[in-house]
Amino acid sequence: QVQLVESGGGLVQAGGSLKLSCAASGRTFSNNAMAWFRQAPGKEREFVAAMTWTDSTHYANSAKGRFIISGDHAKNAMYLQMNSLKPEDTAVYYCAASSMGWLRVRPEEYDYWGQGTQVTVSS
Numbered sequence: 001q002v003q004l005v006e007s008g009g010g011l012v013q014a015g016g017s018l019k020l021s022c023a024a025s026g027r028t029f030s031n032n033a034m035a036w037f038r039q040a041p042g043k044e045r046e047f048v049a050a051m052t053w054t055d056s057t058h059y060a061n062s063a064k065g066r067f068i069i070s071g072d073h074a075k076n077a078m079y080l081q082m083n084s085l086k087p088e089d090t091a092v093y094y095c096a097a098s099s100m101g102w103l104r105v106r107p108e109e110y111d112y113w114g115q116g117t118q119v120t121v122s123s
Contacts (some may be wrong), residue, residue, distance in 0.1 A: 002027050002097075004095045004112055004116055006093065006115065007117060008022065008117060010118075011120045011122065012120070013122050015084060017081070017083045017084075017085065020080040021077060022078040023076070023099065028098050031053065032053075032100065032101055033103050033104055033110075035096045036048040036049050036095060036120075037094045038091035038092065038093045038094065039094070040090060040091040047060050047105040048060050048062075048067065048080070051071055052103060057103075066082065068081040069081075071083050075100070080093070082119070085121045087121045088121075089119060090120050093111050093116060093118075094116045095113070097110060097112040
């Protein structure tokens, strides 16, 4: 059974940093795209960042220059370092993994999802 478990969310002041983690179990994702999405109350789930294990990455415009996606193949884990956080970054952040290997940005292109971790940025 495939499981993705996020951690690292919390409450932070604007300008602060958080690092989210996503631990995968049940299978390895060494040939798969993985990504972070987020969903704020009343809004649709939106793409944040994606990566492949060949070091390809892609970021939403809102994340460029502030967030860094990375992975640890040995730990079967993925991370999202978030810097210079803004109140508009407040959302539930989800880890996702695709059955395919190339970068993708739409939620429906991902097959496995974590339960989410809340990030709240106060002004």
